[in-house]
Amino acid sequence: MDFGVLGRLSISRDGEAVEVTSAKQRTLLAVLLTEANRPVPSDRLADAAWGESPPAPATLRWHVHHVRQALGGDRLTRRPEGYLLTVHPGELDAERFERLCASAADLDDPARIAEVLGEALALWRGPAYADLADAAPVGIEASRLEELRLAAVERRALALLDLGRDGEATAELQPHLLAHPLRERLRELLMRALHQAGRRADALRLYRDGRELLAGELGIEPGGALRELHAEILREEPPPVSVRPAQLPPDVFAFTGRQAELAVLDDLLESEGSARVAAVSGVGGVGKTGLAVRWAHRVAHRFPDGQLYADLGGRDPGEVLERFLAALGVMRVPEGLDQRAALYRGLASSRRLLVLLDNAADSAQVGPLLPASPCCFAVVTGRSRFEGLVAGVGARPVPLEVLSSGQAATLLGRVARVDPDEALALAELCDRLPLALRIAGARLVTRPGWTPRRLADRLEQERRRLDELRAGELDVRASFEVSHRDLPAPERVLFELLGLVEAPDFAPWTAAALMDLPLAEAAELMEQLAEAQLVQQLGFDEAGQERYRFHDLVRIFARERALESMARAEREAALDRVLGCLLALGEEAYLREYAGGFRLARGDAPRWRLQGEVLPAHPMGWLAAERATLMAWVRQAAAMGRVAACWDLALFSVRLYELTGNMSDWRESSTIALELCREHGDSYGAAVMLVSLGSLELFEKRYEPARDLLVQALPEIEGPYRALTLGNLGLTERALGAAETALSHMTEAREIALHEGDRATESLMLSHMAAVHHEAGRRDTAQAILGWAATVAEGIRRPQAVIRFIAARMANDRGEYERAERLSAEVLAELATIGDRRLEPSVMAVRARSMRGQGRIEEAAACARDALAMARALGDANAEQEYARLLDSLSGEPVGQADLT
Secondary structure (H helix, E strand, O other): OEEEOOOOOEEEEOOEEOOOOOHHHHHHHHHHHHOOOOOEOHHHHHHHHHOOOOOOHHHHHHHHHHHHHHHOOOOEEEEOOEEEEOOOOOOEHHHHHHHHHHHHHOOOOHHHHHHHHHHHHOOOOOOOOOOOOOOHHHHHHHHHHHHHHHHHHHHHHHHHHHOOOHHHHHHHHHHHHHHOOOOHHHHHHHHHHHHHOOOHHHHHHHHHHHHHHHHHHHOOOOOHHHHHHHHHHHHOOOOOOOOOOEOOOOOOOOOOOOHHHHHHHHHHHHOOOOOEEEEEEOOOOOOHHHHHHHHHHHHHHHOOOOEEEEEOOOOOHHHHHHHHHHHOOOOOOOOOHHHHHHHHHHHHOOOOOEEEEEEEOOHHHHHHHOOOOOOOEEEEEEOOOOHHHHHHHOOEEEEOOOOOHHHHHHHHHHHHOOOHHHHHHHHHHOOOOHHHHHHHHHHHHHOOOOOHHHHHHHHOOHHHHHHHOEEOOEEHHHHHHHHHHOOOHHHHHHHHHHOOOOOOOEOHHHHHHHHOOOHHHHHHHHHHHHHOOOOEEEEEOOOOOEEEEOOHHHHHHHHHHHHHHOOHHHHHHHHHHHHHHHHHHHHHHHHHHOOOOOOOOOOOOOOOOOOOOOOOOOHHHHHHHOHHHHHHHHHHHHHHOOHHHHHHHHHHHHHHHHHHOOHHHHHHHHHHHHHHHHHHOOHHHHHHHHHHHHHHHHHOOOHHHHHHHHHHHHHHOOOHHHHHHHHHHHHHHHHOOOHHHHHHHHHHHHHHHHHHOOHHHHHHHHHHHHHHHHHOOOHHHHHHHHHHHHHHOOOOHHHHHHHHHHHHHHHHHOOOHHHHHHHHHHHHHHHHHHOOOOOHHHHHHHHHHHHHHOOOHHHHHHHHHHHHHHHHHHOOHHHHHHHHHHHHHHHOOOOOHHHHO
């Protein structure tokens, strides 16, 4: 059991706290501890806890009983002389403290004295018996222990002074003198520590404050020891020292932008509280030093005691502290990092200093260099995000990104002395990175006849871009190499492989595939690259994935390193895993969304299965989040000659494009894949892409080209995908007025889907067959087939929505306007859930017609206006014309662009 009295009374047993919450019982326990292992009479216990209102003997016994229960065992026993608390050697912190102090008294070595007394003083957690010292016997013991503590502090301070550890002595003496300002021995020792540290003025000021305090409080002069020390300090000539360091580098030429970041630093400067620290972070060359130096010059007048600056690149904190201490006037710098840090903080405690710590590696390097005074301000810059400083000292993070396009062109124009409008293209090729912009500007100034356009032409070639962005000691590639060199091996390999990826951004699954790792391990590697500022975190996408991207110049650097360090087979194997992972995830998302329906054609490209869960509850949301990734990998697969993977990716992307109305990506991806298939003689893949392009023509209501493409592809298409092909051909024939041909194609498609167990395709074919019968006047047949379709589609969301939509249109035609309105509302709610934008305008138009049928013309017009706006947003010109006519019929006025605003 452990008893703690050097602070608030505490008890623990086997490391677990023992709670005694009653104030009376805590007082009884405190009195018993002051007399540990000696009996304490009952009346003394009662006097301590109850004062002049002694309790009944039974009350005292009841409280003692509860103390005994808390302690357990036979620790508290009753003797004829009173109650006795048994405390074994080493259990009471006060006893351990006194034993250490006694052992220090027998020592002569200052280092050992400082060590032993440091261990003794570390036992103190606050004033002895902190919450119980009002009880007379407890207060007496607390005063005795406090006197022993002060004696130990003074003895340890003497030992530290003998060792030349003046800063450490200063830091330890200051709080005790604040608590005991009339104790002359503490003041004398602190004066000596300040004087030895070269702080003569502070030592004299301390004497003057003490003299005024003694005169005001006690009406006496300082004692002889203090007066003699004061006279000794006065007799000494102060050494010629720099009392106001001014170490800031020159201000930054042509500084541009960063108003928001400057405002953050201004705001932090005006804040109150503990030491103020700003942590400026970002990729190499982004202008961290420039921001810090510009702001430091702006506010230097606010720090009358000076400014300290250090470039921490590769430097030991102890070396930097030596320079800082010398600048602050210390003639004899102590050995050891801790001693230097303590002296530095002591010196800074009475000064208003601005400290700029540039190019820091991490929080650990910076820690010893931070002043602790709220009068000081520190700005730290580096590639790290300095999470340790944010958590440990409340540092304000100031992350830097590249400049905006306008700011980048302005900076380049100011450096190169050209019109910023002429520099826009060149600024973009410099990735709007300040270092690159300054290098480009310097090259233009120093090369007569060169124009921004000429240099931009040279930078257009990616393989030469980093070579061009070098001027003297300024080198964009070298700034990236610093971060790259410091990466552990796995992060370095991932960084280089990511440079080979053409996608504009990426989620952790990409890293997992590149590295052949489980998802969790890859995500951790991505975090480390973000910490090193080599990739930028973009936040979370709609599928809940954290996304990352490269700055363009960093990506070029990463690709360079991959091409230099890896064999071609290694690079291609990594990229093939990503292709395989994307195929596997896309296929899984598609199958989950459609409950195994809408069977697609499938290429023979291998799948790579990821260890870890990526897809969210609504898997099409993942495909939507990866839209740009899909398009980029279709292009990259084509560039790599991966034919099957290319058309496979293009094919399952179609469903995403259907939902989102992204027709341009649909056309581009299918066209790329079609050309690749033809180039490599893949007739089946080519036919699949013809179906895809024919379906696109159908979606865009170009029915003749749609029929030509679908008919051309049909002979090559077999298996489940033939059902979708025939279904789209049937829809095309229906639109062209060939109802019976349409029914024939749809019926064959439905039979194939039924045979394959593809309920999604089967239900849609039935619903479209119902629509054809309805248009032909066979409404009972249509209603029966549509009911059948709804049964088949049970549990598959998009077919259910389409079937309800067709049911709403049919209800309008039968004059069942209220039912049509209700069904259209259900469809809109379902479309919002599955993210289908393409069908929304049509549903709004159906809703408008149902409201018109009920005589609610204004509401109908509002719905028609929404349908028209949606169609225009999707670029559906045919639908736009249809809904404009509908709105015209409702409002009685021609519809123009102004009607949508």
